[in-house]
Amino acid sequence: MSLLRRIAVVLALGCAVLPAPHAALHAQVSPTHVVAINPFLPLLDSFQGEFEKKLRANLSVAVSASYLGFGDGDSKRYTNADVKLRLYPAERALEGFAIAAGLGAGRQSTVPYVDCTGVNTPCRSARVSRTGPAFSMEMQYQWLLGKRQNTAVSVGGGAKRYFISETANSDITEFMPTLRLTVGYAFR
Numbered sequence: 001m002s003l004l005r006r007i008a009v010v011l012a013l014g015c016a017v018l019p020a021p022h023a024a025l026h027a028q029v030s031p032t033h034v035v036a037i038n039p040f041l042p043l044l045d046s047f048q049g050e051f052e053k054k055l056r057a058n059l060s061v062a063v064s065a066s067y068l069g070f071g072d073g074d075s076k077r078y079t080n081a082d083v084k085l086r087l088y089p090a091e092r093a094l095e096g097f098a099i100a101a102g103l104g105a106g107r108q109s110t111v112p113y114v115d116c117t118g119v120n121t122p123c124r125s126a127r128v129s130r131t132g133p134a135f136s137m138e139m140q141y142q143w144l145l146g147k148r149q150n151t152a153v154s155v156g157g158g159a160k161r162y163f164i165s166e167t168a169n170s171d172i173t174e175f176m177p178t179l180r181l182t183v184g185y186a187f188r
Contacts, residue, residue, distance in 0.1 A: 015182055029188065031144065034094055034152045036184025044117040045069060050182060052086070054093040060086045062100070077109040082136060094152070094186065095144045099137075106134035106162050109117070110171040121173070132164035138178060144186050 031054075050064040062084040070076045078130040082104030090096045109129040140156025160176045 001054070012109070029096060030092075031152075031186035032188055034142075034184050034186045036152055036154065036182035038181055039183050040181070044166070046088055048180075048182070050184075052094065055174075057093055058088050058091040060088070060093045060098075062086055062102075064104075075111045076171070077107075078173075079107040079109075081105050082134065084138075085135070086140075095142055095149075098140050098142065100140070100158075102134075102136040102138070103137070104134050105131060106160070106164065107131040108162065108172055110163060114157060128171075130164045131160060134160055134162050136160040136178065138180065140180055150186045151184045152184040153181060154182050155176075 033054070034050075034052040036050050036052070037182040041048050046066075046068045048064070048066040048068075050062050052062040053058050054060050062081075062082075064082045064084060066078070066080045068078045082102040084100040084102035086093075086098045088094070088096055088098045107129060108131075109127055111127050136158060138156055138158025140154050142152060142154035145151040145153060157180060158178045159179050162172065162174055162176065164172050164174075
């Protein structure tokens with residue numbers, strides 16, 4: 001038997017043994033995980049991403065990370081890593097309205113303003129960075145789209161509180177508003 005004929009037989013047997021695609025779609029249950037990123041932030045040399053896992057019908061846990069830079073030459077930078085507990089009141093975890101509380105670590109980095117008028121030497125300011133715990137609260141709405149519900153889109157917002165000790169010229173932000181726009185992949 002030629003190699004081509006063997007391949008055709010294996011494919012035919014495989015098709016006969018596998019269930020029909022429409023049966024697999026009807027038997028599929030809703031996703032239990034979502035991996036998502038903000039698709040626009042990389043255009044600004046920034047990042048926001050998250051991995052979320054369904055725990056119960058109304059509860060999920062998420063691990064997120066973000067990096068945001070603002071100002072000329074990213075004079076102000078925020079780097080965050082958080083673990084969030086997310087409550088879905090409609091008891092459809094990973095889909096619909098949700099409220100989340102998060103704990104994590106935040107790092108703020110700034111280049112302080114230095115007045116260089118009247119100085120004969122070039123003016124340089126060193127970057128100052130501070131790290132500490134952070135607490136966040138957010139509300140969001142997430143859609144699971146498509147026949148298989150494997151495209152996740154979420155929008156939301158909230159606030160983050162940094163517990164970082166402020167020192168001279170550190171320009172630490174204590175409260176920060178947060179916005180959420182992510183697109184991702186939902187899977188079982």
